[in-house]
Amino acid sequence: MNVSEAIHTRRAVRAYQSRSVEPAVVEALLTAAVQAPSAMNAQPWRFVVVQDTARLKRYSDIAKQLLLARDHGDNKAASYRDLLAAPEFNIFYDASTLIVLCAGERTPFSDADAWLAAANLMLAACEAGLGTCCIGFALGVLNTPEVKQELRIPPEGVAIAPVILGYPAAPSPIVPRAAPRIWSWLGR
Numbered sequence: 001m002n003v004s005e006a007i008h009t010r011r012a013v014r015a016y017q018s019r020s021v022e023p024a025v026v027e028a029l030l031t032a033a034v035q036a037p038s039a040m041n042a043q044p045w046r047f048v049v050v051q052d053t054a055r056l057k058r059y060s061d062i063a064k065q066l067l068l069a070r071d072h073g074d075n076k077a078a079s080y081r082d083l084l085a086a087p088e089f090n091i092f093y094d095a096s097t098l099i100v101l102c103a104g105e106r107t108p109f110s111d112a113d114a115w116l117a118a119a120n121l122m123l124a125a126c127e128a129g130l131g132t133c134c135i136g137f138a139l140g141v142l143n144t145p146e147v148k149q150e151l152r153i154p155p156e157g158v159a160i161a162p163v164i165l166g167y168p169a170a171p172s173p174i175v176p177r178a179a180p181r182i183w184s185w186l187g188r
């Protein structure tokens with residue numbers, strides 16, 4: 001698979017086999033992640049890997065409570081309430097592995113750097129036949145002081161990009177994209 005094929009075939013995977021991902025495979029993906037560009041080559045990323053499904057289920061339950069307690073005040077968020085209220089819904093989709101791309105501290109570019117590294121990781125995973133999905137729902141729980149301590153994220157550290165990883169249970173549907181909406185292209 002070349003880069004273009006990975007870009008065009010990667011899709012969010014939300015159903016996984018129970019088989020865990022081998023440590024060498026995770027390490028190869030982290031090595032791909034750190035090839036990303038970063039502002040002033042700061043390479044601010046730090047990684048947390050969780051391969052403990054009971055722990056992920058516990059974090060999912062806390063995340064759902066936190067999200068439901070928030071007053072979203074918009075229809076899109078309200079549409080998630082039934083999903084979040086369902087006891088069987090796991091925000092990590094029972095994936096065997098969660099990789100959290102963190103930064104040592106929040107800076108003006110730390111989020112951009114972490115997400116660029118996450119994109120590298122997801123494309124490399126796609127090439128390796130693995131599925132991934134960003135889990136924005138997890139950001140609240142991962143940044144609570146208690147969970148940060150459990151994950152050995154220092155107080156000044158920040159969890160930025162949670163990505164689940166695993167062997168897909170089934171092919172993911174292709175989610176279509178709108179054509180690029182170009183606001184301007186001066187001098188063409």
Ligand SMILES: Cc1cc2nc3c(=O)[nH]c(=O)nc-3n(C[C@H](O)[C@H](O)[C@H](O)COP(=O)(O)O)c2cc1C
Nearest residue numbers: 010011012013014133134135136137138172173175
């Ligand atoms: C920042 C970010 C946060 C996301 N959070 C979630 C999430 O919490 N749960 C989820 O199921 N998908 C999440 N997604 C996945 C998007 O829903 C998905 O990428 C989008 O629908 C397009 O589908 P595709 O990736 O299959 O092309 C997130 C994606 C991004 C970029």
